[in-house]
Amino acid sequence: MKLTATINGVRRTLEVAPRALLIDALRDAGYTSVKRGCETGDCGACTVLVDGVPLASCVVFAGQVEGRVLTTVEGLGTPDRPHPLMEAMVDAGAVQCGFCTPGMILSAKALLDENPDPTAADVKDALDGHLCRCTGYVKQIEAVLDAAARLRTRAAAGGGAR
Ligand code: FES
Ligand code: FES
Known part of the structure; x- marks a missing residue:
């Protein structure tokens, strides 16, 4: 079957098996930042x-x-042109093996799109359900708060937020 969707701003039509999972459709199409962990919706x-x-x-x-x-x-x-969430994750030392990082960044982005000035508790809630086997969970929270500040500074300077 065909799946047509806008992926990262590009309209694409993918050929997928009738009962293919979205993770497989995306990874097969080259979006390998989408990581396979538990396969049960838990990590x-x-x-x-x-x-x-x-x-x-x-x-x-x-x-x-x-x-x-x-x-x-x-x-x-x-x-070459990282999103502030990516920069902040690296700068905070929140990335070790990096396996959990793409998912955390996307949940953090959803939070910051809704709430550009979150509290640490807001960030903790947004990252709830993301498991990290390497770093613990403090540095990711610091990183998201730092990214939020970077995005607010950029927006105030007229650069807009991504
Ligand atoms: S691989 Fe999907 S939630 Fe763990
Ligand atoms: S950095 Fe390795 S699982 Fe989070």
């Missing part, structure tokens, strides 16, 4: 944004996102 590694809302792509059929707007970390930035 957050496979999180993508669907119409701006974080969803575990391992428990969603590809066919369920027909016509929707999808965002993976590939759509946020690149090594």
Whole structure:
């Protein structure tokens, strides 16, 4: 079957198996930032944004996102032009193996899109459900708060937020 959706700002039509999971459709299409962890919706590694809302792509059929707007970390930035959330994660030392990081960044982006000036408790809530086996959870919260500040500074300077 065919799946047509806007992925990272580009309208794409993917050929997918009828009962393919969204995680497989995306990874097969090259969006390998979408990580396969638990496959039961419990670890957050496979999180993508669907119409701006974080969803575990391992428990969603590809066919369920027909016509929707999808965002993976590939759509946020690149090594040459990183999103402030990416920069802040690195600067805070919140990335070790990096397996959990794309999903956390996307949940954090959804939070900051709704609330540009969150509290640490807000960030903690937004990252609830994302498991990290390496770093503990303090540095990611610091990183999201730092990214929020960077984005507010950029917006105040007229640069807009991504
Ligand atoms: S792989 Fe989907 S939530 Fe863990
Ligand atoms: S950095 Fe390794 S799982 Fe989080």
